[in-house]
Amino acid sequence: MKKENINTIIKLFEEEYGQAECTLDYINPLHLMIATQLAAQCTDARVNMITPALFKRYGTAGDFMNADRGELEDLIRSTGFFRNKAKNIIACCTMLVNEFGGEVPQNMESLLKLPGVGRKTTNLVLGDAFGIPGIVVDTHAGRLSRRIGFTNETDPAKVERDLAKQIPKDKWIILGHWFVDHGRAVCNSRKPKCEICTIAPLCRYQKNL
Ligand code: SF4
Structure with missing residues (x-):
């Protein structure tokens, strides 16, 4: 993906989901x-x-x-x-x-x-x-990465590798949380709501519809 498009996607996710956090409860x-x-x-x-x-x-x-x-x-x-x-x-x-x-x-x-x-x-x-940068590739991250156009891979380790090449390291941690939030709220597994998606103009899936 073009660097400027990646930066725009990051900015849009940031505006939409801000400092999203892990949704599992834990104390240590x-x-x-x-x-x-x-x-x-x-x-x-x-x-x-x-x-x-x-x-x-x-x-x-x-x-x-x-x-x-x-x-x-x-x-x-x-x-x-x-x-x-x-x-x-x-x-x-x-x-x-x-x-x-x-x-x-x-x-x-x-x-x-x-x-x-x-x-x-x-x-x-x-x-x-x-606080050590790592990219979490769960089911949401894999699905969204393929749809948006960050990767064509299905193996999580390869998806992680492709994301690491394109996403600035200081966004690795938060990106995983944004994928979860966006995957749950908008880019659902069965029927993505592309019509209300803020990153739709930059998404490969939407362009190929
Ligand atoms: S445009 Fe559609 S497929 Fe692309 S990220 Fe948004 S909801 Fe998902």
């Missing part, structure tokens, strides 16, 4: 990491309903490491795929305790070693918990 990096794992194949709203009780019961990586698996599964059951998620959370927190002093590491290489933690979670935690 560990809780954000776990909430993000729970949000896989689930909505943030649903995750936010169960995390207050979850984080009250398990406050630290050590607490999760020592959790009774059945009890943990019960607490996260409504987020779906709860057996696998519980298994990964316990394994992830065991590694945090054994290799990282119980703290969430602040670099991609270490985060990617943790069970159940992929690039999406890594970039979200780096960006929102530590």
Whole structure:
């Protein structure tokens, strides 16, 4: 995409959504990491309903490491795929305790070693918990990036790579949140509302209609 068009899109998103934030509730990096794992194949709203009780019961990586698996599964059951998620959370927190002093590491290489933690979670935690630029490619970011014309790729890692080449680094964190807000409010998966979309004149999908 042309640089001037990218800058205009950024400006329009900024005007529309401002300082958008992560819609998962959390109070520390560990809780954000776990909430993000729970949000896989689930909505943030649903995750936010169960995390207050979850984080009250398990406050630290050590607490999760020592959790009774059945009890943990019960607490996260409504987020779906709860057996696998519980298994990964316990394994992830065991590694945090054994290799990282119980703290969430602040670099991609270490985060990617943790069970159940992929690039999406890594970039979200780096960006929102530590302010380290990362581009979160979730379902909204992938869909919007393809429609707008930032990429033709479907593999999230390749979408992330294409976005990183085009988007100024100081906008990487906020861009992920704008994609979520715009994807929910306007550029829906089934039927995008192009007629009310502020970036429509610059969007590849709209031009090809
Ligand atoms: S013009 Fe349509 S397809 Fe493009 S971003 Fe807006 S809503 Fe989505």
